[in-house]
């Protein structure tokens with residue numbers, strides 16, 4: 001298909017994320033991708049290839065077209081790409097679930113596989129509410145979270161995103177009411193910790209679980225908070241009979257410098273959601289892990305099953321690639337790679353702090369953020385990054401990068417230069 005033809009059809013028929021219909025700006029047409037590079041169908045602003053500073057929304061840890069992941073996919077494709085999971089099972093899903101139990105905090109022992117992060121959050125909420133119902137506390141129907149979070153775009157996760165200023169603000173009043181507390185401060189403050197304890201105690205009769213993104217709030221604003229708050233949540237939840245859910249869909253698989261952000265606090269949640277990087281960015285898949293107490297609680301209830309079963313649950317192709325991606329990650333010194341990227345981002349982004357309009361530069365693990373004091377001019381910032389040979393997708397007042405861990409030092413320096421250029425332009 002010719003590029004102009006493709007774009008005309010795209011505009012006429014294809015909805016893009018968080019976009020209007022028809023779209024107002026043409027997306028870039030990607031023909032293929034390899035390593036950390038996206039190859040464009042036609043050069044744009046003189047660039048035929050772009051270094052991917054986004055890991056395709058934080059998922060492509062190992063870069064694109066990786067021989068090991070390709071082989072896992074080909075191999076599984078030759079057996080079966082899918083088979084239903086009701087009444088049937090298969091080695092890829094069993095191996096994946098077992099592997100996830102091995103690498104996540106100890107009390108998580110049971111795995112519900114689904115097809116996207118949002119669905120894994122739906123499943124987490126259902127598990128928590130149903131657990132309390134099963135053990136005779138049906139009044140615990142709400143979830144508690146702190147502001148500034150993001151948990152997905154389906155209905156229940158939307159109700160957990162910050163109701164003010166978040167992307168789902170339109171629906172406040174329509175969505176399920178949840179219990180919100182202030183967003184976590186960037187440093188440890190005893191008064192905030194005390195407030196968390198008090199609010200958990202106050203709402204313990206109606207709250208089934210506290211759900212948070214540990215250490216990094218991602219699509220809600222790319223904010224970092226001290227792991228100590230997770231310990232406070234764990235203690236207060238234990239004391240008052242509230243479950244704790246960590247949404248590690250963005251932070252899992254090493255992104256913050258530890259395998260899971262929970263590891264930074266030495267805290268285990270009762271339920272954990274994983275997604276995004278689970279398949280190394282190859283296929284859509286997510287997982288909800290829970291403790292034996294929750295699983296047994298549900299199974300002792302009046303309806304002793306978890307009534308959830310996506311058509312593509314446990315998809316063999318995605319499971320096989322996920323296993324290969326996890327093995328590939330664990331077979332290398334990924335901690336060293338993430339540290340290297342962290343150092344490169346610190347060095348490369350520091351000068352951005354001096355630019356006019358820049359409010360703050362922050363880096364944690366393989367996450368680099370430049371926050372402006374105004375909303376980003378998306379078109380100008382994106383164009384500046386493309387001219388610098390890099391793909392970035394800013395939002396709100398944020399220009400950020402989450403590069404693949406395989407990004408070399410030179411490419412990393414180019415990503416940093418592009419972030420600085422985007423901050424200047426945007």
Ligand SMILES: *Cc1c(COP(=O)(O)O)cnc(C)c1O
Pocket residue numbers: 116117118119121150151152153213218219247248249250275276
């Ligand atoms: C991306 C994300 C989700 C939603 O995942 P989808 O696969 O897009 O449905 C949920 N929680 C967090 C923390 C995320 O970053």
